[in-house]
Amino acid sequence: MHRFANPTRFLRLANALLPWLGVAAVGLLGYGLWLGLLNSPADYQQGETVRIMYVHVPAAWVALAGYSTLALASAAFLVWKHPLADLAARAASPVGAGFTAIALVTGALWGQPMWGTWWVWDARLTSVLVLFFLYLGHMALTNAFDDPERGGKAGAVLALVGVVNLPIIKFSVDWWNTLHQPASVLRMGGSTIDPAMLTPLFVMAGGYFAVFAVALLLRIRALYAERRLRQLRLSLPDA
Amino acid sequence: MSRRPYRSRKNRRLALVIGGLAFLGIAVALVLTAFQDSVVFFFSPTDLAAKEIGPDRRVRVGGLVEEGSVTRGPGDGEIRFLVTDGNTTLPIRYVGVLPDLFREGQGVVAQGRLAGGTFEADEVLAKHDENYMPPEVADALKKQGHWEPGKPMPGSGS
Amino acid sequence: MSEFFAMGGYAVFVWPSYAVAFGVMAGLVAWAWISARRGEAEVERLRAAGLDTRRRSADAVRENPA
Numbered sequence: 246m247h248r249f250a251n252p253t254r255f256l257r258l259a260n261a262l263l264p265w266l267g268v269a270a271v272g273l274l275g276y277g278l279w280l281g282l283l284n285s286p287a288d289y290q291q292g293e294t295v296r297i298m299y300v301h302v303p304a305a306w307v308a309l310a311g312y313s314t315l316a317l318a319s320a321a322f323l324v325w326k327h328p329l330a331d332l333a334a335r336a337a338s339p340v341g342a343g344f345t346a347i348a349l350v351t352g353a354l355w356g357q358p359m360w361g362t363w364w365v366w367d368a369r370l371t372s373v374l375v376l377f378f379l380y381l382g383h384m385a386l387t388n389a390f391d392d393p394e395r396g397g398k399a400g401a402v403l404a405l406v407g408v409v410n411l412p413i414i415k416f417s418v419d420w421w422n423t424l425h426q427p428a429s430v431l432r433m434g435g436s437t438i439d440p441a442m443l444t445p446l447f448v449m450a451g452g453y454f455a456v457f458a459v460a461l462l463l464r465i466r467a468l469y470a471e472r473r474l475r476q477l478r479l480s481l482p483d484a
Numbered sequence: 485m486s487r488r489p490y491r492s493r494k495n496r497r498l499a500l501v502i503g504g505l506a507f508l509g510i511a512v513a514l515v516l517t518a519f520q521d522s523v524v525f526f527f528s529p530t531d532l533a534a535k536e537i538g539p540d541r542r543v544r545v546g547g548l549v550e551e552g553s554v555t556r557g558p559g560d561g562e563i564r565f566l567v568t569d570g571n572t573t574l575p576i577r578y579v580g581v582l583p584d585l586f587r588e589g590q591g592v593v594a595q596g597r598l599a600g601g602t603f604e605a606d607e608v609l610a611k612h613d614e615n616y617m618p619p620e621v622a623d624a625l626k627k628q629g630h631w632e633p634g635k636p637m638p639g640s641g642s
Numbered sequence: 643m644s645e646f647f648a649m650g651g652y653a654v655f656v657w658p659s660y661a662v663a664f665g666v667m668a669g670l671v672a673w674a675w676i677s678a679r680r681g682e683a684e685v686e687r688l689r690a691a692g693l694d695t696r697r698r699s700a701d702a703v704r705e706n707p708a
Binding site: 467 | 646649650651652655656658659660662663664666667669670671674675677678680681682684685688689
Binding site: 286290291295298325358367405406409413421423426427437438441442 | 494497498501504505508509512516520523524525526527528546581582583584585586587590591593608609610611612613614615616617618619620621622623
């Protein structure tokens, strides 16, 4: 842990990983598009709209994984006070918010033709909307203080409070009656998606996670540069 | 609880984070349990029968559309069908456009009022299940009698 | 071919979904990339200038010990 907490070492590792992650993202998304649009069957009930699953479900997975990243980084910052954990948390929220937005919009575009509505206030949809606002709240709160240390702390506390929402999102479809259907992949007794549809889903999900990693690492670099700029400007004599 | 002081501030902060999360989790679990009825999106026909809901309250009821129960007319766009949860069956009357996924044997959520023994719906939404497969696979599974639509598909992950 | 674009009559839902998903992801990566490059270039520029000023202020302290 502390070995990677050294910013220079971390950035060297990030820069070594970035080209590989970029290649993986482009390759997996390209392959996923081909599989999902051209080389997978229509669903027996939902017809061609099942193809929306390949862009919707991975976005929801990344939205949850992104929040887990945010929460772990926040816990690390609160406990060990390491600035790099603060940067990782600040980098995670806008990227996670982006993927949550994808999940919400593609979900509406899937819900309208199949369910007959763009939106309902059921436990699953509402808890994902709450996730989106937690991300936005974290972004606003971390930048609301002049002192970045205080902003980081306040944001970290909010991020940790929001962790209760993660099991609610995941299990909302099992705990309560919802319009959203129960889990198809991560469930007891194995997946209920045909292998011909599971493959494009997983390939696309791989691409989504690579995009998330690329955006996250680049944002950490950007925030680290911002910190250094702040330090350099403070060290300069008053102009 | 031991009275031994924590070895370091880091351990104390770690304990604070974990303890805080545990308390928060318990609090939220209690709140959600208390407001169970507001969190559920719909009631099953059995819930509805047990609750004795008056005709002025707008509620949602959900279940499977019973096979062979859908009849159209006599009015324009009028449709009647039975919704079941396996125990209780509720007749529903609806005038309007149905979602594309509305089928016999599939899930449905209707919003409206209970008038007499019939549920007068003003909105009908389709609720699909967790199964995704090509039509050929669905036909083959049905033919083999391994699987009943509306139930999770057996061993498709393997 | 036109059958493919029609998506069984669901074109207006399928294509916008893909457009939103790929558009947002492209936007996120582009924003992250540009902000990183811009910030790092600024650090380089300031460091080149900043090192000079730091030396200058150190010289100034040596010349006028308060």
